[in-house]
Amino acid sequence: MRAYNFSAGPAILPEEVLEEVQSELLDYKNSGMSIMEVSHRGKEYSAIHEETISNIKELLNIPDGYSVLFMTGGASSQFSLVPLNLLGKNEVADYTNSGAWSKKAIKEGLMIGNINVVADCSSEIPTRVPSISECNFSNNAAYLHITSNETISGAQWKLFPESNVPLVADMSSDILSKPLDISKFGLIYAGAQKNLGPAGITLVIIKDELAKKCSDEVPTIFQYKTFIDNNSLFNTVPTFPVYVLCLVTRWLKKQGGLSEMNKLNLQKANKLYEIIDRSDFYKGTAVNECRSLMNITWRIQNEELESVFINEAEKNNLKTLKGHRSVGGLRASIYNAFPIEGVNELVSFMNDFELKYG
Numbered sequence: 001m002r003a004y005n006f007s008a009g010p011a012i013l014p015e016e017v018l019e020e021v022q023s024e025l026l027d028y029k030n031s032g033m034s035i036m037e038v039s040h041r042g043k044e045y046s047a048i049h050e051e052t053i054s055n056i057k058e059l060l061n062i063p064d065g066y067s068v069l070f071m072t073g074g075a076s077s078q079f080s081l082v083p084l085n086l087l088g089k090n091e092v093a094d095y096t097n098s099g100a101w102s103k104k105a106i107k108e109g110l111m112i113g114n115i116n117v118v119a120d121c122s123s124e125i126p127t128r129v130p131s132i133s134e135c136n137f138s139n140n141a142a143y144l145h146i147t148s149n150e151t152i153s154g155a156q157w158k159l160f161p162e163s164n165v166p167l168v169a170d171m172s173s174d175i176l177s178k179p180l181d182i183s184k185f186g187l188i189y190a191g192a193q194k195n196l197g198p199a200g201i202t203l204v205i206i207k208d209e210l211a212k213k214c215s216d217e218v219p220t221i222f223q224y225k226t227f228i229d230n231n232s233l234f235n236t237v238p239t240f241p242v243y244v245l246c247l248v249t250r251w252l253k254k255q256g257g258l259s260e261m262n263k264l265n266l267q268k269a270n271k272l273y274e275i276i277d278r279s280d281f282y283k284g285t286a287v288n289e290c291r292s293l294m295n296i297t298w299r300i301q302n303e304e305l306e307s308v309f310i311n312e313a314e315k316n317n318l319k320t321l322k323g324h325r326s327v328g329g330l331r332a333s334i335y336n337a338f339p340i341e342g343v344n345e346l347v348s349f350m351n352d353f354e355l356k357y358g
């Protein structure tokens with residue numbers, strides 16, 4: 001039996017996608033080989049590569065002048081690659097600090113250049129993202145970096161800051177969960193293992209113009225320019241993760257695209273926030289206006305009951321509801337692929353649990 005897997009990442013994938021992977025694993029389209037065993041420049045993989053890029057461009061309505069890249073090293077390597085490529089020696093980059101992941105991006109940025117933290121609400125509880133009005137922007141920053149969804153604390157930007165400098169966003173945990181106006185962004189990056197596919201690739205969407213800024217002193221493999229000029233095939237791309245991502249993008253198109261995903265994501269998250277808010281037994285950990293649609297975080301008033309909750313939930317096939325080890329509490333990650341039936345099961349479990357222990 002498949003579990004309702006609330007893991008924050010690597011996370012649940014659409015069952016249909018896994019079945020398709022399984023059905024063509026040994027013999028990809030009568031080639032007699034697995035897609036994992038063929039050249040990254042051969043016809044089978046090339047078709048996958050091109051379709052994945054084209055599906056992402058279609059799903060996000062990406063305008064001309066932007067490239068879709070497949071990189072490695074996870075979102076964590078982007079913490080360094082962004083300033084290495086985009087931050088000149090005499091420039092400053094603005095960063096908002098909204099929690100654990102912003103903090104890591106800032107730490108790496110500081111190793112490379114001048115970073116101005118424009119607002120810091122990272123230690124506040126309940127958690128939130130900064131409001132635009134409290135941000136102390138630099139004059140003429142090289143870029144502004146935000147973390148669109150703090151996976152650990154469950155705080156999410158609802159309206160992106162409007163600014164005249166390129167907006168760079170770590171969207172690891174909410175990419176492809178809703179439509180976006182890409183023209184507002186200079187660069188978006190996301191590790192694949194939450195909303196996109198298996199771990200192993202990092203999706204980057206970049207305005208080509210911005211990539212030209214990189215100094216020639218940066219090693220070739222670390223320049224976005226190299227990936228743009230070589231269509232992400234400068235070196236061997238992780239073919240299998242791109243293949244699974246291709247199937248996920250097909251699945252997303254079949255579901256009706258990102259507007260439909262957004263509707264469903266809202267519906268799923270609201271069901272959980274409703275039960276969290278209904279009594280004092282549960283309490284949400286993010287400020288209402290910043291509540292994430294992807295990572296629902298909450299505590300039980302009597303915190304000693306949290307481990308009982310996790311154990312009993314496991315027995316009911318509701319897996320990995322434990323909050324991140326750094327903050328404790330409970331977290332339900334309900335990315336695109338998480339089925340609404342699983343949310344209903346969790347709601348009903350939460351009801352019963354409250355009746356039993358409340």
Ligand code: PMP
Nearest residue numbers: 074075076101151170172173191
């Ligand atoms: N940013 C965010 C928002 C994340 O949630 C994560 C992973 N949980 C990371 C960055 C780090 O990603 P990776 O493990 O791919 O380096």
